[in-house]
Amino acid sequence: MSVQERKERERAGRERLIVATARELAEQQGWDAVTTRRLAERIEYSQPVLYSHFRGKREIIGAVALEGAAEMAAALRAAASAADGPRARVTALARAYLHFAARNPAVYDALFRLDGGLAFAQEDTPGPLKDAFAALLESLEEVAGDGVHPGLFTEVFWASLHGLATLTRAGRLPPEEAELRTELLVDRLAEF
């Protein structure tokens, strides 16, 4: 029994190593640089080992996404709880979201831009994803406004932040006025 347990532990450890390495590599050189060969080389195993843990590259991206979702949820909650009053809270939330996207571009891409084979907005959506959305919802429901469904409001708010995050990083929006845009968005969308 103990032998089997040790093996399972080692397997789990290697799986974490794969995910962490993929993330690190993606964060350093972009997801395009995360090839199965390079990833295998970095973890010091051969390529087929990757496929004994994941069905393919897509699932590895999905694993990075789940890890990132948990971190993002924590970051959002930390930012929100450190602010006093609805306005400050929502502003802090928006800043934290955009900050996370800018600081962890590879993770953000795994979550919202790439195909990690994850289900969204469905019954079988993985917990961490639901929880990240819940983290947004918690701070936003109080500013959704009368007669507006909090979930729907959160979706719109989230989509707007997502648009700012992606367009800014893709060079479609000049980064200088990012703060001004954030303030304008919060001021208009939320009802305090």
Add this chain to the structure above:
Amino acid sequence: MSVQERKERERAGRERLIVATARELAEQQGWDAVTTRRLAERIEYSQPVLYSHFRGKREIIGAVALEGAAEMAAALRAAASAADGPRARVTALARAYLHFAARNPAVYDALFRLDGGLAFAQEDTPGPLKDAFAALLESLEEVAGDGVHPGLFTEVFWASLHGLATLTRAGRLPPEEAELRTELLVDRLAEF
């Protein structure tokens, strides 16, 4: 002279064929299916011919993007001019934007998600791109609100629409309430 002119005409025609075929293929089966081999086969030339017109696949994407930008600008202006009053105009604009994104996913990706090697928000930004932004600005400046820079407001509005468009299409947002989200966004962002 006439021979040379004919050759240039034929060359230009073939270039249009390449762009149109790439777009068609991308719209039918997604950009991943647009490989240089498949594209070459469809235009009934060999691969190297593509490289005598474009530096690479990226430039082909860029060409599709420029074509799409002009169409999008036209669609936005048509929708806006058919509406009476600021509120109806902005709503029509938002709907037209999201409709274009949904109906021309490949073109939309070429424009805003993929790397087509185009400069954005800069001096050397290609005309069609500037014009598409201008089409948004024309209808939005009247609802930007007091003391808010129209350009900045347009950027925020655009980013929000972009977020809705991409998250909806990526399955991150349920498509059912798309219309409700659009209305909420317009109601909150614009000041009538």
Add this chain to the structure above:
DNA sequence: GCTCCAAGCCTAGCACTGCTAGACATTCGA
């Protein structure tokens, strides 16, 4: 009308990608 040359095009190939079949060790249970 004939020759020659240059432009235009294609075949073949490079280095890379994600992924997998099958051979080879290694380690465990009887």
Add this chain to the structure above:
DNA sequence: TCGAATGTCTAGCAGTGCTAGGCTTGGAGC
């Protein structure tokens, strides 16, 4: 100690974007 099962690796497939170099063809000059 032996057989089997687990684990890992080598080698290879079909596909990708892109390019070097040879070949055909069509126009220009005599």
